[in-house]
Amino acid sequence: MTALDAPSAAPTFRARAGSLAMRALRVELRIYASIARAIARRPAVAPGAAGFGYHAPILTILIVFIVLSAVEIPILDLIFRDIVPVRIALLVLGIWGLTWMIGLLCAMLMRPHTVGPDGIRVREGLEIDVPLSWDDIASVELARRVDEEKAPRIADDGGVPTLAVRIANETSILIVLERPTAVTLPGLAPKGGRHVVERVRLWADDPKALMREVARHI
Structure with a gap:
């Protein structure tokens, strides 16, 4: 058993x-950082x-x-206007929930997959961020x-251990690695x-554009 395989x-x-x-x-x-990035229009993409x-x-x-989260806030505020403690609690929770949803959207927009001189970063929303160097990568192909x-x-996946970072249960790019590679997931x-x-x-929303960028580096 190798160090990579040790439980x-x-x-x-x-x-x-x-x-x-x-x-x-x-x-x-990261919610608030993503909102700040969106306001500043500075996605998390490395130079080059x-x-x-x-x-x-x-x-x-x-x-x-x-x-729906935005509409819910004034409706609940109106319903519980005479019960002040409940009204305040629901107002705080409503604003926090709306901020969280906006932050999640901003994270998806501001933390894209990236392809650059150092390799490929595979991302999803607030947490997934898996860096793969070009030395780790054997091939990249379209595979919906x-x-x-x-x-x-x-x-x-057919006897091959595979990480699948799906959106709506779908993937469109397959990266084959040179060797068994350790990746870290949240939790x-x-x-x-x-x-x-x-x-x-x-x-990837535009897998062909991603493949063109990969061809410039791999």
Whole structure:
């Protein structure tokens, strides 16, 4: 058994609680950082790299949720106008929820996949960020695929351990790695933490443009 394959000890309850708290804090801070990036129009793209969006399949859904969250605030405020403690609590929760939804949309827009001199960064929303150097990558190809609902991110795909970063259950790009490579996902094992994969699948709104950029570097 190699160091890459060695299993990690099961985390204790205290470790899980601490990890969950830190993860929630990171997500909260990234919400506001993403909104600030959107206002400043400064996407998280390294110098010399190009960004590629992945939000198109769910953009309409996100906008609908944002509108509904905004409409809900004055309606609940009107319903509970005579119950001041409840009114204040719902107002705070409503504003926080609306800010969170706006931040999630901003994160998807401001944290795109990137292709640049250092390699490919595979991203999704607030948390997923997997850097792959060109030394790690054997090939990149167009390969559109629709998976089942709630399929795991890490799975054996024809006997090959694969990370699938899907949008609306779909991926459109397949990255084959040179060797088994460790990637880190948010959270603790078994779903999060460190995993060893040999392929990465991802969704890009314009996969052909991404492939053209890959051809400039690989």
